[in-house]
Amino acid sequence: MSSELQVFRLPDLGEGLTEAELVNWLVAVGDQIKVDQPIAEVETAKSMVEVPSPYAGTVAELHGQTGETLDVGKPLISIAPVGAAPAEPKAPAATDDAVSTGVVTDAEASAAAETYRTEEKAGSGNVLIGYGTPGGATGGRTRPRKGSVAVVDAAPAAALEGSVAAPEARMEPAVAGTRIPGKLSAVISPLVRKMARDHGVSLDAINGSGASGLIMRRDVEAAISAPEAPVAPSAQAPAEAVAPAAASGDLDGRTGLAVSARTPVRGVRKAVAANMTKSRTEIPEATVWVDVDATALLDMRAELKKRSAHDTPGLLAFIARFVTAGLKKYPTLNTRFETGTDGSQEIVGFDGINLGFAAQTDRGLVVPSVRNAHQLSARELDAEIRRLTAVAREGKATPTELGSGTFTLNNYGVFGVDGSAAIINYPEVAMLGVGRIIDKPWVVNGELAVRKVTELTLAFDHRVCDGETAAGFLRYVADCIENPGGALADM
Known part of the structure; x- marks a missing residue:
């Protein structure tokens, strides 16, 4: 019916995320909106994204306050179709459904949200990343929006608790056009x-x-x-x-001090806490390290900069190139350790390398990854590292860019430290850390000299390999740094 409100639910924004924080509304009640128009900014544990509307019409209700954490599948916004008279709120009858009346009760919202999540995880195809939703009163943009997600309401709430044998629930035309048939699994x-x-x-x-x-x-x-x-x-x-005692300013029972503040753990910080805890709990990690003379690498880069200052790769890009070459030589460190539901265990190898690198942002530590890094030159790696760093700091990195790494490179030397007992980025099995490069006394050809020295530290999962493999990889990368010309010539 033309007078029915269309209820748009918060979509799963990728990687099976269960909630998102509402950062900012981009529309207000009474606004006229188009298909694919951004309606809200939300922050997940992965990134900050704009959520577009799959409907055109008039904004009837906003289901959430700025700063509120919303569960995936719960109503986000209600929209009156184009040309429809404003809907009068009314109490739904027992046989009314939440979509047709435009009034969503808590029970109906929870039931509808669960059915939405169930269909989505079963592969309903209703999540459209970077595309508008077919149908609607106006045409959507054809230009994809990075990080944008459109999800439409899958079915009336009245059909949510139907039996297995019941026919498929009635769907909006837009939903029917995006469903992928035959993808139902437990x-x-x-x-x-x-x-x-x-x-x-x-x-x-x-x-x-x-x-x-x-x-x-x-x-x-x-x-x-x-x-x-x-x-x-x-x-x-x-x-x-x-x-x-929960209110700030009250006394803390253990220390006797006044509580000055309570900061909720959410977003990136919550994701980092969960990931680091899981890594420490499940991975029996070991660490090896070595001091490296990086003088030749710095000299080579300085020479390249004289020839072409505008596109000379940074030191991290050269080291990344050495790392991808080392992982080809020692592929065990570019794997994942998996335990099946039946207790079986296996080491999963990959045909390629997605090189993650730690990036500090205002939202916390994130690890964007360069996909297929083994296929890129040092110059290409440098360009992609710079691009990913920029989008990560803007909070615009996609879940795929933040969650697809197979090995992590961590340049903590930028913080002025020499080494670190790094925590492996779960579910990867190894991480290479690079410390600051400083002047140190070094023996060269039997004589003492001042050289540019850095420390490399490799943390690795002892379940997938022994110290010989880890030391071999670390020594390979160290030799490349000490003799960069010869190493690059062989790559």
Whole structure:
């Protein structure tokens, strides 16, 4: 119907993310918007992105406040179609659905969100990254928007809890045009997995009630409520007693000091914390290091700069070139260690190298990666490293650019330190760190001299290789730095 409100739900912005922080609304209630017009800026654990509208019409309601963290699949914005009279809010009847009335209750929103996440994870094809949604009253832009995502409401809330044998729920024309048929499998949405993990529920012990054995939120909720006894009142009392102390300025019970501030851990910082914890928990890492005379490399770059100052690669690009050559020689360090649900383990190798590099931004530490870095020259690596650093610092790097690395290069020398006991960027198996380059006494041809020296540190997963492999790779990169001309001639 032309008078129906169209409800657009927060999409999964990539990499199975379960939530995003609403940074800024780009539209207001009453605004006329077009298909693919950016409506909000949101920050995920990966990047800052603009979310475009899959609908054209008049903004009827904004479902969220600036600074609020929204779950994937929950209503983001309601839009009245072009030419429709403003919808009058009304209480929905028992048979009304959330889309047709334009009024979304909490229960309906949760149910609709779960169904959206279920369909998305089953490969419904409703997530359109960098494209407008077919249909609508106006034509969308043909120019793709980096990091943009458009997701349309998949079905009325009334059909959400239908049985497996029920026919496929009615869809908007735009949804039907983007569905990929025949892609239904027993998968679990990120929020359902998170709910199970937070409550200590084993998904292996749950028989899914959804199509093809899909584990739904209701299945996990049933498992959570299964324990025979509720929490004892005595166990609840301490929590109630501590609650008033949550406000800043109150005394901290352990130190006796006043609490000056409480900063929520979210966005990039939350992702970094989770990733580092997982790395330390699962990876038995070992570290090897070596001091390297980088004088010849600096001299070679200085000579190149005299010839062509505008496009001379930086030192990190040369080292990146040496690293990709070393990973070809020692491919075990360019792998991933995987454990199957049945307890089986395997080392997964890759036909290519996506070289990640640590970049410090205002939002925290991120690791964009140069895809197919093994195919690039030092000059090409330099250009891509500079581009990725810029988009990462602007918060515009895509989830693919931030989550596809196979090995990480970390230049912490820019912070004025010599070395670091680095934490491997999970799920990779190794990381090479480069310290600052400083003048040090060095023996050259039996005589003491002042040379430009740096320290290389390799942290590696001892499950995938032994010290011989790690030392061989580290020594190879060190030799390339000490004899860059000969190394580049052989690459």
